[in-house]
Amino acid sequence: MTANSTSNTISPARPSARPPARPGTGAWRQWLLLAAGALVLIDLYLIFQYAPTERVMGVVQRLFYFHVPVILTSFLSFVLAAVASLVHLARRSRAWDSVAYASTEVGVVFFTTAILTGAVWARPVWGVWWVWDANGTLTFALWLIFIGCLMTRAYAPDAERGGRWAAVVAVIGAATVPFLYMAADWWSGLHPERVTGPGAQGSLEREMLITLLFSFAAFIVLFVALVAERAALRRDEDAVEELRRAAA
Amino acid sequence: MRAGLRAALAVYAKDVRIEARTRETLGATLAFAFVAAFIFTFAFDPSPRTLAAVGPGIVWVAYIFTAMLGMNRTFLLEVERGTLDGLRLAPAPPEAIYFGKFFGLLTLLIVTEALLAPAFLVLYGLSLLNVWFAAVAAAATVGVAAVGTLLSAIAAHARAREALLPLLFIPLSLPLLIGAVSGTAAALDGEGWSGAGRWLQLILAFDAALIVVSSWAFAFVLEE
Amino acid sequence: MDERPAKRAARSGYGLELRGVSKAYAAARALRSVDLAAPWGSALALFGRNGAGKSTLLRVAAALVKPDAGEVxxxxxxxxxxxxxxxxxxxxxxxxxxxxxxLTPEENLRFYARLYGLPDGERRAAEVLRDAGAERWASRRVRALSNGMQKRVAVARALLHRPALLLLDEPDAGLDAQGKAFLASVARAVAEGGGAVVFATHDIERGLAAADRYAVLQDGRVAAQGSAAEADAAAISDALAAPGGGA
Structure with missing residues (x-):
């Protein structure tokens, strides 16, 4: 038995325990990240140089090219997190758990950006910092649910349960979305004075439309690149954790 | 199915019996509810006009915060006493445990809300003796208990559960909160079906969907 | 579920069988590819230091904990x-x-009997309470009972549904001599009735006396196993006490 226990202490990590990612497999992620960087740079040029200044709102209107694509990407991140969570619960796959986690974490950054740009935009245009219509309420609630998912992971007794519980929260959150949208929509219909102000109406010029569409593409590619990077990092963290356990 | 129903009833009867004997949780929620309702006396100028505007909000803020206190204890007591393992050892399906605990929490919340209702009359002259209010409140409380039972099971095992539970519960129950406040306002304005009715429908649809999803998801929370 | 579970279960080879079972918690691996089998009609004693994986193994066997890998x-x-x-x-x-x-012991047991869906729940609750020698305390609150008496009721709870496989995690802890005798008789009755008993204990002498086979867990692995009759109690305790024994 003494011999046995000695061999225990020096035995290396078992090969069955998740092999570390081979170098080179992540090359596509670097290209994606590079592409996202290039797209964002071009996007900045389009937003600040190419697109014309809006006549009524002025320079602050350029925020629109950030705010709208970022908010849509935020919703995309929630859809991705909810779907990945569902798959994780059904199949118990670490890979999907990583996707859900990465999408949540990157999503929180996008939601925060969307809310900040939204506030800066709404103040001069509508005279309020936030508009509690259906979309505004939904954005805010999903942001809170995402933060809740991250907190759940952080406060769970172990990573496995944290991942499972966060997945449950994301799925429940997805289930509440249609009801929240309807409730907020009806509510804002009852309180029009709280919601709409002297807004700006106007059609988009061709340059504006091109800029907006390009901005969509840039932010979606950026989102995908960040999620891929974060998910890969998560897998590395798992591998490190596995080695640490084996050594303990 | 029948075995599951029997197990759910057993869990429910057990919770009611313990609560009837100790009155621990009801005492805590009631005391908290009165304090929560009372604090608004000084939060604004209690003129009749202001009250008509903020009355439904007062009622539901007090109810929701009280509900969070109640749901916190739903699974915490089982975890602290080690009896959750006793429930998990049984061959009963997880949904049976969920529904047993769900009805236990629902009963507690309904009783607390009913006992608190007269306080609003005394403190604010707000009469909640209204069929439409009762319907909206009952339906919203079903939803609160459905989501709360699930979140309680998560929070009971987590660190910093006092912070985690509200953080999860408030955004997930937001449709209920909006529906309950608006429905209550309509009911107290005497709007009946035309006003409170559609909010009631929305709340009932939420209840149905969330009971299904929460009872399904409960198995993933229960396992260790 | 018309047949009694004990009869149905007894057709397969072992009361408890683990193949390559692993379970990791946040800080450490609790079980590392454990292979272990407890035949029907026998008792298996599990030895090991605190943290060697005894409790995790029993919780996995009781379906309370899902293993990361392996078959149970x-x-x-x-x-x-x-x-x-x-x-x-x-x-x-x-x-x-x-x-x-x-709740009183009687109410507790009746509740669990209903939860298990036992048709003769009330009679069975009274029966196991009598066997456990807890009849006199049946209608006092559990809160008011001594630790030893609570433990006896806990054992009674585990026997309510006439289990074929009995898992005991350090059952001696907190029991008086009488309670220990009751427990030993329960374990013997289950094993002799064709069931299987697996129990974890620190008391190597008593454990070997009560068991047919034994296994030693070290650091989440089965370090040794064999027949209890041929085991050397002193060697096992020396190995567990050695500096590298359980770390």
Whole structure:
């Protein structure tokens, strides 16, 4: 038995325990990240140089090219997190758990950006910092649910349960979305004075439309690149954790 | 199915019996509810006009915060006493445990809300003796208990559960909160079906969907 | 579920069988590819230091904890797909007594009998309470009972549904001599009745006396196993006490 226990202490990590990612497999992620960087740079040029200044709102209107694509990407991140969570619960796959986690974490950054740009935009245009219509309420609630998912992971007794519980929260959150949208929509219909102000109406010029569409593409590619990077990092963290356990 | 129903009833009867004997949780929620309702006396100028505007909000803020206190204890007591393992050892399906605990929490919340209702009359002259209010409140409380039972099971095992539970519960129950406040306002304005009715429908649809999803998801929370 | 679980389960090879079972918690690996089998009609004693994985192994066997890898057959049923069948045929006594302190032992047992869907719940509750020698305390709150008496009721709880496989995690802890004798008789009765008993204990002498086979867990692995009759109690305790024994 003494011999046995000695061999225990020096035995290396078992090969069955998740092999570390081979170098080179992540090359596509670097290209994606590079592409996202290039797209964002071009996007900045389009937003600040190419697109014309809006006549009524002025320079602050350029925020629109950030705010709208970022908010849509935020919703995309929630859809991705909810779907990945569902798959994780059904199949118990670490890979999907990583996707859900990465999408949540990157999503929180996008939601925060969307809310900040939204506030800066709404103040001069509508005279309020936030508009509690259906979309505004939904954005805010999903942001809170995402933060809740991250907190759940952080406060769970172990990573496995944290991942499972966060997945449950994301799925429940997805289930509440249609009801929240309807409730907020009806509510804002009852309180029009709280919601709409002297807004700006106007059609988009061709340059504006091109800029907006390009901005969509840039932010979606950026989102995908960040999620891929974060998910890969998560897998590395798992591998490190596995080695640490084996050594303990 | 029948075995599951029997197990759910057993869990429910057990919770009611313990609560009837100790009155621990009801005492805590009631005391908290009165304090929560009372604090608004000084939060604004209690003129009749202001009250008509903020009355439904007062009622539901007090109810929701009280509900969070109640749901916190739903699974915490089982975890602290080690009896959750006793429930998990049984061959009963997880949904049976969920529904047993769900009805236990629902009963507690309904009783607390009913006992608190007269306080609003005394403190604010707000009469909640209204069929439409009762319907909206009952339906919203079903939803609160459905989501709360699930979140309680998560929070009971987590660190910093006092912070985690509200953080999860408030955004997930937001449709209920909006529906309950608006429905209550309509009911107290005497709007009946035309006003409170559609909010009631929305709340009932939420209840149905969330009971299904929460009872399904409960198995993933229960396992260790 | 017309047949008694004990009869149904007894057709398969072992009362408890683990193949390559691993379980990791946040800080460490609790079980590392454990292979272990407890035949029907026998008692298996588990030895090991604190943290060697005894409790985790028993919780995995009781379907309370899902292993990360490996196969578990409890009372002949594969976990987790046949967990409900396995649960109906398995009794488990853990560190906690799993009783509601504000209910009486009788109310506790009746509740669990209903939860297990036993047709003769009330009669069975009275029966196991009498066997446990807890009859006199049957209608006092559990809160008011001594630790030893609570533990006896906890054992009674595990026997309610006549389990074919009995899992006991350090059952001696907190029991007086009388209680220990009751426990030993229960374990013997289950094993002699064709069931299987697996128990974890620190008391090597007593453990070997009560068991047919033994296994030593070290650092989440089975370090040694064999027949209890041929085991050397002194060698086992020396090995467990050695500096590298359980770290």
């Amino acid at each position: 057959l409890a009372a002949g049923f594969t976990l987790p797909p046949q967990a409900a069948n396995a649960r109906a045929a398995t009794g488990y006594v853990g560190h906690r007594n799993m009783l509601y302190p504000d």
